[in-house]
Amino acid sequence: MKVVFISNFLTHHQVPFCLEMQKRLGEDFKFISTVKIFDWRLKLGFKDLDNEYDFVVKAYENEESKALAKKLTLESDVAIIGSTTDEILEERLKQDKLTFRYRARVFIFPDGFYKTVFNKEKLKLFYNRHIKFRKNKNLYMLCANAYGAKDFNFLGLYKNKIYKWGYFLETNKYDIDKLIEKKEENKKIEIIWVARFVKWKHPEIVVKLAKRLKKQNINFHIRMLGTGVLEEKTRKKVKELNLEDVLEIVGQVPSDEVKGYMEKANIFIGTSDSQEGWGAVINESMNAGCAIVANKKMGSVPFLIKNNENGLIYTSYKELENKVKSLIDDKELRDKLGINAYKYITEKWTSSIAANNIIELFDSIINKKEYKITEGPASKEK
Numbered sequence: 001m002k003v004v005f006i007s008n009f010l011t012h013h014q015v016p017f018c019l020e021m022q023k024r025l026g027e028d029f030k031f032i033s034t035v036k037i038f039d040w041r042l043k044l045g046f047k048d049l050d051n052e053y054d055f056v057v058k059a060y061e062n063e064e065s066k067a068l069a070k071k072l073t074l075e076s077d078v079a080i081i082g083s084t085t086d087e088i089l090e091e092r093l094k095q096d097k098l099t100f101r102y103r104a105r106v107f108i109f110p111d112g113f114y115k116t117v118f119n120k121e122k123l124k125l126f127y128n129r130h131i132k133f134r135k136n137k138n139l140y141m142l143c144a145n146a147y148g149a150k151d152f153n154f155l156g157l158y159k160n161k162i163y164k165w166g167y168f169l170e171t172n173k174y175d176i177d178k179l180i181e182k183k184e185e186n187k188k189i190e191i192i193w194v195a196r197f198v199k200w201k202h203p204e205i206v207v208k209l210a211k212r213l214k215k216q217n218i219n220f221h222i223r224m225l226g227t228g229v230l231e232e233k234t235r236k237k238v239k240e241l242n243l244e245d246v247l248e249i250v251g252q253v254p255s256d257e258v259k260g261y262m263e264k265a266n267i268f269i270g271t272s273d274s275q276e277g278w279g280a281v282i283n284e285s286m287n288a289g290c291a292i293v294a295n296k297k298m299g300s301v302p303f304l305i306k307n308n309e310n311g312l313i314y315t316s317y318k319e320l321e322n323k324v325k326s327l328i329d330d331k332e333l334r335d336k337l338g339i340n341a342y343k344y345i346t347e348k349w350t351s352s353i354a355a356n357n358i359i360e361l362f363d364s365i366i367n368k369k370e371y372k373i374t375e376g377p378a379s380k381e382k
Contacts, residue, residue, distance in 0.1 A: 001025065001362060004072045006032040007082040007102070010049040010056055012255060013167040013280050016351035022055050024355055030076075032057045032069045034083045044227070045254050078362045080142065086128040093133045098365055100140045101130070101158075102165065104277030104299055106151035130157055138365075142378075144278050146302035149381035162381040163361065166300055168351035169283045172259060176342045179289045180335050183266050188221040189328045192265035192290070194258055197228030200275040204230075205317060207237050209269070210247040212321055218328060220246060225261060227252040262288035266334055267327050269320070270294035270301070283349070286310070286341035291334040293323045304349060310340035348376050 003025060005018065010033055021029040033056055037048045050056050059069035073079055073088050074095070081089060082102040092099055133139050134157055141158040142165035143149055149162045183190070195201040203224065210222050224234070224247070231249065238247050253261065262268065268285035270276075274297040282300045285292055292311035294301045305311040312327070314320040327334050357378035364371035373379050 001078065001359070001366075002028045002072075002076040003078045003080070003359075003362070004030050004032060004076040005080045005082075006034065006069075006073060006084050008035050009033045009037045010053065012046070012049065013169060015049060015053070016170045017168045017354050018053070018055060020351045020355035021359075024359060029055055030057050030072050031055050032059055032072060032084075034059050034069075036060055045252065077366065086125070089129065090132075093136050093139060096136070096138055098138045098140075098362065099136075100142050100163075102142045102144065103148060104145035105143070105148040106155065130155075134158075140365075143381060145299035147274070147299065160380075163378050164303060164381055165354075165377065166303060166349075167278050167280045167283060168349065168354045168377065169280060169287070171287050171346045171350060173346070174289065174342065176289055176339050179263065179342075180338050183264065183289070183338070184331065184335075186264070186266060188219050189267065190265045191220055191222040191267045191269060191324070192225065192261055192285070193222065193269050193271065194225045194262075194281045194284075195270075195272065196226050197230040197234055199230065200273050201226075201228075202271040202273065203234045204237070205271045205320070206269065207234060207241070207243065207247065208317065209321060209324065210238075210243045211241055213325070213328075214243060214246050216325075218325065220328060222247045223261060223265070224249045225251070225253045225258060259284065259288060262290055265290050266338075267324060268292045268294075269324065270298055271320070273297050274299075276300075283345055286345035289338040289342045291327050291337040292341060293320060293327065295320075304344070306344075309337075310344045311337055353377055 003021065010031055018031050033050045050058050057065060057069050057072065059066050070088055073084060074092055078098045079092060080100045080102050140161045141152060142163055144166045152158045152162060193206050197203050206222060206224055213220055235249055238244055238249065262285050268290035270279060270282055272279055272295060276298045279298040279300045282292065282294060282304055286304065292305065293314060294305060294311060296313045296315050301313060305313055307313045312323045314323055354377035357373050357376065360373060361371060361378045363369065
């Protein structure tokens with residue numbers, strides 16, 4: 001079975017899955033990178049991974065690579081397509097070959113529907129990529145967002161042909177009981193937030209939480225990791241409210257060092273809204289055994305978090321505050337959620353499981369066999 005995965009450029013979130021696919025398929029698996037990594041990502045410390053793996057074909061590099069990318073896209077048994085030209089997609093689908101679109105959701109931005117419907121160019125793109133071939137029996141959708149199926153079904157697209165997907169990060173193996181014990185040695189309950197300082201990640205909510213908890217004389221300390229356009233504004237607000245003793249803005253931290261901060265933290269809070277397509281920090285904090293309190297609107301949360309079992313989900317600021325306080329007060333609950341989070345992400349949502357499941361899915365469709373995966377990666381969405 002020859003499989004090709006097409007996306008903008010290779011990210012560290014995609015590498016573990018690609019390595020697992022290469023392990024199973026060898027030369028029959030290729031990742032096609034359609035554009036060079038954006039400069040702003042390099043400035044944030046991300047690496048250009050396109051040059052580091054032999055399964056990557058850089059379609060943007062020269063005409064020879066572009067021709068090879070097109071050949072692979074058209075000839076492979078299965079194509080997972082996040083990004084490609086409409087012409088190549090159309091040519092592949094006319095050959096009636098198994099094709100999976102890869103997307104978070106349609107209405108990821110609050111005004112996304114209107115921006116698409118009332119913008120002729122965007123409407124044309126959406127039509128060519130999703131509507132034009134809606135009746136093609138070999139066109140399916142992998143949704144890297146818990147709300148994607150609802151969006152597409154609302155539009156009458158990919159009915160009964162949507163499967164759970166997402167990011168499958170490299171997981172670190174710990175003696176989870178010892179890691180939890182180490183966290184409990186903190187003199188104060190350590191809370192961590194990791195994100196870019198941008199509007200839809202809501203750093204202001206963290207400041208509000210710190211202010212409220214301090215006013216109640218609760219013993220805690222928050223670290224905020226990241227940078228962005230709102231970082232300086234947030235720093236000024238922390239100083240203005242005299243929160244520097246309880247809230248530390250660490251700033252930008254290399255991605256391979258973030259895990260060290262998470263390993264020390266008792267609680268992780270995810271405050272992004274529905275514009276968070278996935279939210280790989282949820283994977284990372286689960287792996288580090290943090291007790292998680294996360295906004296239900298984040299794309300990965302309903303897939304990964306089972307409320308009160310391996311994390312806590314909130315829908316309002318008051319609920320966030322109350323759930324953080326409950327974790328601060330209840331060591332047993334903190335420990336239970338942290339241990340269960342670690343077990344779930346290392347046993348149920350790994351790159352290895354994702355590769356096994358999706359290959360089984362491909363095989364079941366191509367050979368018209370019963371598909372038995374009912375939960376986890378590549379299970380059918382309702």
